Amino acid sequence: MCSGSIWTQGQTVGCRARGEVSRVMLSRLTIRARLVVLSGALLCMLIATNLYLIRTLAKNSTAVAAETELSGIIESANGARIAFGEMRYWLTDLAVSLLTPSERSAAAARSRMNGYLDQLALRKPKLVAEIRSERDEFEKSANDAVEQYTNDKRVIGNSLLAQARHHSVKVDELLTSLIDELRGDLAAERDGIINDVTAATNRTLIADFFILALGFALTFVILRSIAVPLHRLVGAIDGLSAGDLSVAIPSAGSDEIGAMARTLALFRDSLRERDRFAAEAEAQRKTVAAAIATISEGFVLYDSDDRIVLFNDQFRAIYPGLADIIQPGTTFGEVLEAVVSRSLVDLGSQSPQDWMAERLARREHSGGFAEYRYGGRYVRISERRIQGGGTVAVYSDITELRRHNLELEEARELSEVANRTKSQFLANMSHELRTPLNAIIGYSEILQEDAAEGGQDQLVPDLKKIESAGRHLLGLINDILDLSKVEAGKMEVFLEEVDLASLLEEVATIIRPLVAKSGNALELVVAKDIGSMRTDRTKLKQCLLNVLSNASKFTQNGKLTLAIEHTGRAMVRMMVSDTGIGMSTEQLARLFQAFSQADASTTKKYGGTGLGLAITRHFCQLLGGDISVASRVGEGSTFTITIPDQTAALPRSEPSIGLPAEPTTNPQEESDRITVLVVDDDAASRDLLTTSLRREGYHTVQARGGDEALELALKLRPDAITLDVLMPKTDGWAVLGALKANPALCDIPVIMVTVAPDRGIGLSLGAAEVMTKPVDRAELTSLLRHLLSRDGPILLVEDDLATRDTVRSTIEKMGLTVAEVTNGRLALSWLAENPAPALILLDLMMPEMDGFEFLDTFNSRADWRHVPVVVITAKQLTEAERGLLAVRTVIQKGDSIDRDIAAAIAKAVGRRPAPADIEMSSSSDDGMVV
């Protein structure tokens, strides 16, 4: 109905709106309820129609019965007329014949007529009564006539007969009118029936039409209420199937379609969500891809089957010769084969097979990196396994970096050479200057004595001036020498217990004459119980003297104060205040620079080299502290020296830590036992390891943290170290790095103990082994035995006969055996055929296979890892070469080679030199003894 084309838009909308409303209302009912309502309604209509028809039919049949009855009555009326006719006949006959039969027949006819009249009386009583009355008149008249005729009174009889006739006519008339009346009734009845039927038919037709219309309307509405949303739903499903997620889902009623719509909406929402996630993931993927494409390094991601998944252009750029190979799906092995077969990489002296084997082995050790030369370019490859398999590899082109490093290295070497030359020059100069000064001071002293003895006292002051000028010059030379020593890193620090009160007294005694000369007063502010500290006495004294003499130089008729106090965290603070001329900000800024007094003009006025404060600052820093100054022009200056009390750094301050708590036998015996340093921040783990090791006869020392471990390692030189990885502040890796970076400690085997083992990293950083917590005691002790066994000979790898002779004699003097080979290849075959040696002395420059190559192979063998290697070379090593040598001890060929080798051997085979020897051997190379 609503779709009529002639409807205006507004009507359509109104119609739709109404349809919508009805649907919304209907949608509150379930479809089943709607169908039940529909069939109920149709059924009711059917029943109503039927009832109506039944009622109409019943009414009709009543009408037909009435009509039938009326027909019977009409029959009765006819019978009455016939009976009356007979009666009249027989009475007339009687009147004529006077015969008794006629009389009987007339009586019979009369009786029949009465029967009919009785029936008719039910319907037309009045007319029947009238008929009966007339018939009785007729009968009377006839009977009277018969009487007369009997009596032959014919005339009277005739007149009575005529009278009777008259009544009979009347009866006939009455009967006729009765019949007519009845017929009229019948006709009326029939008309009534016909009318009724017609009306009923009409009404039925109308009712049927309406019912039909209603049924149709209801069916339409209900089916529409189902079909329309269903259609929309189907449309939505089609839309979703086609991937259109913006499709509208029909509003949800409370019916089944509503439920479906809700489900569909959920489905659509989840699809949208999925699309959103997919879009986000895609965006993320694009971002990551863009990021990977943007990084300046080559990047490749391999899956767990080692196939390329992802890479960036920079990676391709590193291997222009592999453009056809580098694509997703290529395996690492294929890339590697192509690299080798196309000769893209510099294999060094290795065979392609060896190179590939080593390259693959390196890849197994996740976390490491390697450097290779591809054509003219150097590439650093860093590979890491990722969780769930797969490998990420980053390729950095380090050609430039390498070049810069080499340049820097060269520059550094040049500057080091220059610096050494400078130091040497200064040392020589000071020697050359001191020799004549020695004579000047000495002779002036002799002359003073001679003059005093010979009674020439007037000469003494002048001679004193010569001596004093000589000593001043000596002071200047000493300062310059000090500074050059500090700058060359050759200044040594000797720690000792320093009684602060006596130090101050000594300083005061020395400085008082100088203070008095400027008319100044010196005040000491020091607590009686100031006690002592551990530091370098001479240097601290020199610092204080420098600052005090500086203060008295720039103060006239004022007051100098020297205050000393302990501050928190084991620091000692010394403050020298004066009431002198003070300094401006600009002067302060240049104060501690060498050869720079506050003002160039001050040199003329006040003398001095301007080195004192620079030296003081260097000394303070050397002692672990520093010096600062606060000053204002005209208001004096305050110099503050703060240096640490090194007592605190000594492990003996921790009675439970450091030295073993177990009752020890005599110290000599203790030091002969093998010492293992156990490093762990967790006391329980530490004790567990300690107990295990003690049971095996090792001497153990504990350290609670990385810093303490390094300190104890330096102090005690343990034979082996077990090192926990996870520790606060300085973790195990850092300690390992520090140990391996220190030439004095790098040969101590370190066993990393960790809950999360990363053997590859550990071994690559120089650990002897990486063990998992909890440590298996048997495994640990067997490992230690293996690491510490020093039974074998010393393997000397050296092509130069003269050096071999020198070294051999040194080794033999120590009572040790030596095996000699002349190049790396022979050394490798010797190692393969013999038990591990106690130590390898390795020359670098050899024919056939040089020391670097030898070490490459040697380092890859885990079972040789514990064998210390000492490199002997005449070559000035570059930083890069030192890097290649990793953490090896390097001995330079030269004057002291035999002593250095003896020290290295002694250390490696466990016959550690006495502390004094260590100090000497360390100071003979460029190290500083602290």
Add this chain to the structure above:
Amino acid sequence: MAKILLVEDNEMNRDMLSRRLLRKGYEVVMAVDGEQAVAMAQSEKPDLILMDMSLPVIDGWEATRRVKEAQGSSHIPIIALTAHAMAGDRERALDAGCDDYDTKPIEMPRLLEKIDALLARA
């Protein structure tokens, strides 16, 4: 009185130091190079040797080593005298076998203290 062998190549210093030692009452014999010093350690049997380290022919370290290795002179205490004050000088001297060490220019009281201490020990 104790006999001191002064080994010094610089004439002025040799003269100055010997005169001061003589004034303190020591008997002084002198050598001008390492070789002579080793020989005189044997021939003169000094009670103590003051050894300059930078010497011609053989240097003070080597001379010390030889004196200490040779029979008849190994017991003689040696004080190294050097104008070097670089790191390791002291150690190198002691390493070579010197019993003590002093730097130039000589602080007479300090040097006399060291001489007396070593002579007292002998």
